[in-house]
Amino acid sequence: MEKYLVLENGKVFKGEGFGSDKDVIAEAVFTTSMTGYLETLTDPSYKGQAVVQTFPLIGNYGVITPDAESAAIGVSAYIVRELCEYPSNFRCEMGLEDYLAKNDIPGIKGIDTRALTRILRESGTMNLMITSDLDKVDLDKIKNYVIKDPVKQVTADSVKVYSPVEEMKYNVAMIDCGTKLNIIRCLQERGCKVTLFPSDVKASEITAIDPDGLFLSNGPGDPTDNIDTINTLKELIPSKIPTMGICLGHQLLALAHGFTTEKLHYGHRGANHPVINKDTGKILITSQNHGYAVVDSSIDSNIAYPLFVNVNDNTNEGIKYTQEPAFSVQFHPEACGGPRDSEFLFDEFIKLMEREGK
Numbered sequence: 001m002e003k004y005l006v007l008e009n010g011k012v013f014k015g016e017g018f019g020s021d022k023d024v025i026a027e028a029v030f031t032t033s034m035t036g037y038l039e040t041l042t043d044p045s046y047k048g049q050a051v052v053q054t055f056p057l058i059g060n061y062g063v064i065t066p067d068a069e070s071a072a073i074g075v076s077a078y079i080v081r082e083l084c085e086y087p088s089n090f091r092c093e094m095g096l097e098d099y100l101a102k103n104d105i106p107g108i109k110g111i112d113t114r115a116l117t118r119i120l121r122e123s124g125t126m127n128l129m130i131t132s133d134l135d136k137v138d139l140d141k142i143k144n145y146v147i148k149d150p151v152k153q154v155t156a157d158s159v160k161v162y163s164p165v166e167e168m169k170y171n172v173a174m175i176d177c178g179t180k181l182n183i184i185r186c187l188q189e190r191g192c193k194v195t196l197f198p199s200d201v202k203a204s205e206i207t208a209i210d211p212d213g214l215f216l217s218n219g220p221g222d223p224t225d226n227i228d229t230i231n232t233l234k235e236l237i238p239s240k241i242p243t244m245g246i247c248l249g250h251q252l253l254a255l256a257h258g259f260t261t262e263k264l265h266y267g268h269r270g271a272n273h274p275v276i277n278k279d280t281g282k283i284l285i286t287s288q289n290h291g292y293a294v295v296d297s298s299i300d301s302n303i304a305y306p307l308f309v310n311v312n313d314n315t316n317e318g319i320k321y322t323q324e325p326a327f328s329v330q331f332h333p334e335a336c337g338g339p340r341d342s343e344f345l346f347d348e349f350i351k352l353m354e355r356e357g358k
Contacts, residue, residue: 003108004134005079008127008143011119012134015110018083019100023131025145026050026076029291030117032270036337037096041075041105042068044154044178045247045289047220048147050077050128051269054117059096062087069180069336073100074154074220077130078107079116106130124265125291150220151229151248154178155199162187162194170353173211173241175201175229177219177248182336186346187215200228203235213242213353216249218332223251223261223292230255237324242356244349245328247290253328254319260298264315267291268330271338274311275318275331283311286331287338293330294319325352 003017007028030052031040037058040051058080078100087095100107108130120126127145129137156176162184169191174184177199187194195209199219206214214236226248233256236243245253251261268288276283294316296306308318308329318329333342 001132003130003132005108005111005116006129006131006134006137006142007119008139009123010139013111013116015108017106017108017132018097019078019107020104021132022104022106023129023136024050024077024106025127025129025142027145027147028052028120028126028128029267029269030054030113030120031289032272033287033338034271036271038063038067039069039180039337041073041078042070043180043289044070044074045218045220046074047150047154047178048076049220050079050130051075052079052113052116052120053081054113056081056113057084058082059084060087061089062092063094063096063099064089064091065093067336069182070154073103073105074178075105078105079111079113080107080109081111081113083107083109120266125267147221149225151177151199151226154220156196157198159198160196162196164188164191164193167191168193170212170350171195171209172213172215173197173206173209174215174217175199175232175249177217177226177229177252179217179219180332180334180336182334183215183217183246186334186343190346190350199226201232203232206232206236207239211241213244213349215349216243216245216253216328218247218249218289220248222263223248223255226252240324240356242349242352243324243326243328244345244352246332246334247330250319250328250330251292251294253326254294254299257303257321258300260295261292262295263292264290268310271335273331275308276311277308278306279320284341285339286317286342287335288331290330325356327352
């Protein structure tokens with residue numbers, strides 16, 4: 001079926017629809033990942049966004065649900081150059097088109113994704129509409145679209161406990177702002193029992209389980225919108241619980257310490273972003289998915305310092321706290337799919353708990 005992708009600036013791309021037939025308005029972002037499209041689709045951090053895949057052929061190994069990062073699809077719409085109609089993989093359960101249709105997610109194929117990506121790079125992230133009827137297009141409505149409370153839409157609805165793979169060695173509390181399942185798996189493999197709390201958890205609920213460590217997950221949207229979570233973290237800071245944060249969790253921990261964040265021109269999304277460790281000078285290739293960053297100049301040097309910096313644009317990619325056992329990173333060390341250069345950071349979190357006598 002003929003579909004149209006309309007940007008808020010009025011630019012129209014004509015393509016072919018797949019998946020759900022419904023119209024959708026969303027924030028347009030692009031990812032440069034060459035593999036891991038299922039992990040991209042099921043990443044809660046993409047809530048409210050239409051994802052453009054810059055890699056031209058998508059869907060060639062079909063859908064393998066055990067590899068999903070959450071139980072639901074996170075994206076609002078999916079945009080590809082070419083969709084593979086006949087996937088080939090011994091684990092394949094269904095094609096991508098059927099998967100999107102089953103989950104009521106609209107897609108559009110046959111789009112010049114290279115041209116679309118260049119517009120987003122030059123003009124910055126903007127909203128779009130995917131529709132089969134151009135008469136329905138209202139540019140003001142597209143421009144005014146805002147992702148409302150995305151964390152509340154993806155966080156756990158109750159406390160959940162994940163047992164370690166083998167012997168339990170550490171008791172970890174995780175604040176779920178839209179966690180990817182592979183983060184939990186990485187902790188379980190290291191002997192952690194993970195107690196997952198909704199994003200509006202109170203500090204007293206976390207201290208009540210006497211955790212060895214606190215983990216702050218990734219998630220979607222503007223970090224400054226999450227007032228309740230930020231206030232909880234402020235209350236927990238004096239407890240000096242060994243803490244690690246990823247992506248949105250990194251930003252929330254920074255905001256709790258009084259630092260500031262800013263929206264990037266078009267964000268970092270993909271599996272090939274180089275970051276440099278300021279302590280060692282070592283460069284890591286990382287998986288990333290974020291549209292906001294901590295402002296380096298806002299970091300109070302009396303309590304923290306930039307630990308990682310993005311090689312491409314010098315934005316902050318990590319913070320080490322000097323007055324408490326805590327660190328956080330903007331990228332994804334669980335990287336699934338993606339490079340595993342930074343997975344050792346989970347081991348650093350384990351060492352942090354051990355050093356604190358936990």
